[in-house]
Amino acid sequence: MAQEVLAALSGNIWKVSVEVGDSVEEDDEVFVVEALKMEIPVYAPCDGTISEIKVKKGDAVEEDDVLAVIE
Amino acid sequence: MGVFAVTPGTAVMWLISLTLIYLAISKKYEPLLLLPIGFGILLANLPLTGLMVPGEGLIWRFYHYGIEWEVIPPLIFLGLGALTDFGPLLSQPRLIFLGAAAQAGVYVTFFAATSFGFTLEEAATIGIIGGADGPTTIFLAAKLAPQLLGACAVAAYSYMALVPIIQPPIMRLLTTGNERRIRMKKGRKIGAREKLFFPIAATIVIILLVPASAPLIAMFMLGNLFRESKVVDRLTDAAQNSLMNIVTIFLGISVGATMNAENFLRKDVLFIFFLGLVAFIIGTATGVILAKIMNLFTSNKINPLIGGAGVSAVPMAARVVQRMGVEADKKNNLLMFAMGPNIAGVIGTVIAAGIFLTLLK
Numbered sequence: 152m153a154q155e156v157l158a159a160l161s162g163n164i165w166k167v168s169v170e171v172g173d174s175v176e177e178d179d180e181v182f183v184v185e186a187l188k189m190e191i192p193v194y195a196p197c198d199g200t201i202s203e204i205k206v207k208k209g210d211a212v213e214e215d216d217v218l219a220v221i222e
Numbered sequence: 223m224g225v226f227a228v229t230p231g232t233a234v235m236w237l238i239s240l241t242l243i244y245l246a247i248s249k250k251y252e253p254l255l256l257l258p259i260g261f262g263i264l265l266a267n268l269p270l271t272g273l274m275v276p277g278e279g280l281i282w283r284f285y286h287y288g289i290e291w292e293v294i295p296p297l298i299f300l301g302l303g304a305l306t307d308f309g310p311l312l313s314q315p316r317l318i319f320l321g322a323a324a325q326a327g328v329y330v331t332f333f334a335a336t337s338f339g340f341t342l343e344e345a346a347t348i349g350i351i352g353g354a355d356g357p358t359t360i361f362l363a364a365k366l367a368p369q370l371l372g373a374c375a376v377a378a379y380s381y382m383a384l385v386p387i388i389q390p391p392i393m394r395l396l397t398t399g400n401e402r403r404i405r406m407k408k409g410r411k412i413g414a415r416e417k418l419f420f421p422i423a424a425t426i427v428i429i430l431l432v433p434a435s436a437p438l439i440a441m442f443m444l445g446n447l448f449r450e451s452k453v454v455d456r457l458t459d460a461a462q463n464s465l466m467n468i469v470t471i472f473l474g475i476s477v478g479a480t481m482n483a484e485n486f487l488r489k490d491v492l493f494i495f496f497l498g499l500v501a502f503i504i505g506t507a508t509g510v511i512l513a514k515i516m517n518l519f520t521s522n523k524i525n526p527l528i529g530g531a532g533v534s535a536v537p538m539a540a541r542v543v544q545r546m547g548v549e550a551d552k553k554n555n556l557l558m559f560a561m562g563p564n565i566a567g568v569i570g571t572v573i574a575a576g577i578f579l580t581l582l583k
Contacts, residue, residue: 187537
């Protein structure tokens with residue numbers, strides 16, 4: 152089952168910590184979002200494999216934007 | 223020769239100046255302000271320069287036209303308004319109360335300071351330090367108690383820099399682990415139109431209620447209107463960056479230069495730092511406590527940590543909340559929730575200053 156990784160809050164993508172095809176476990180860090188000069192990690196919502204990454208470093212994201220998909 | 227006019231007092235001021243310069247450069251404590259303030263203190267305590275001689279001195283002119291004429295603090299507020307996103311506040315308007323609660327520190331300290339023998343004007347200026355808001359403190363001090371301006375400004379900016387050290391123990395003491403783990407429900411999304419109307423409506427309401435707050439509120443809301451109108455990006459950018467940087471230079475050096483030995487090396491000044499700190503601590507605590515009280519009456523729980531962001535140190539206090547939130551639960555991002563009370567805190571401190579001006583002037 153596919154599950155989406157959502158931005159926890161608005162900001163800029165500071166770091167993409169995974170690549171397509173990586174397998175992740177729940178609570179692994181997949182992105183770091185920068186907001187108000189703070190680096191805030193976004194964690195995987197479930198175990199699985201990263202099937203798609205929709206953003207790159209430096210992109211501005213809004214809260215609840217889909218950042219990646221985990222299969 | 224100036225060398226023969228050096229007194230022990232001026233030498234002590236040099237030490238204070240060098241300490242601030244050191245803290246600014248190597249500890250990065252509010253360097254944008256403490257660096258020029260530190261240098262201004264040094265200049266003010268070099269004898270026979272005439273820099274602060276009324277009508278003649280270079281820095282006196284900066285001070286007179288910038289601060290006494292109330293030009294610089296409102297210009298800083300223009301920039302702050304252009305930097306502020308009211309979204310987090312509008313999406314959960316009930317969080318405004320937390321920003322208001324934190325002003326309790328200002329008033330409690332006002333009464334405490336009068337009982338220590340300060341005049342009402344001085345006490346108001348000292349109380350306002352509790353908001354940890356530099357430009358508002360300077361604005362009020364210039365009008366009510368110019369002799370305390372330097373000390374109060376340095377106290378306000380120091381506590382702003384020390385937010386990450388002063389606040390967490392208080393917030394930890396007043397909350398349980400379970401409370402710190404509360405995940406808050408998201409508020410509604412705020413549309414562009416609502417954000418556009420807000421600064422206009424807020425200007426009308428606040429200035430009608432507290433006219434004396436107009437210089438700061440008007441400029442703050444104008445900056446915000448620039449930002450939300452989306453049609454004057456150049457002005458928004460100028461207000462946020464170049465203009466803000468320019469006035470910061472003149473603000474810092476002028477504030478520093480008010481701190482000569484005879485003004486600053488008094489017992490009162492220690493009291494000012496102490497009372498300012500008390501104000502700041504009480505402000506933090508009342509914000510947290512009010513959040514806990516509000517939780518008694520609502521099922522949509524508030525994480526009481528965000529009450530600590532009701533003081534107006536933006537965004538330092540909100541960052542502290544974020545850090546403490548993820549410490550309790552690594553997926554609990556409170557940053558944007560905390561920005562609500564934080565911005566309300568800025569407005570709250572300005573309104574508190576306006577009320578003092580109305581009553582005391």
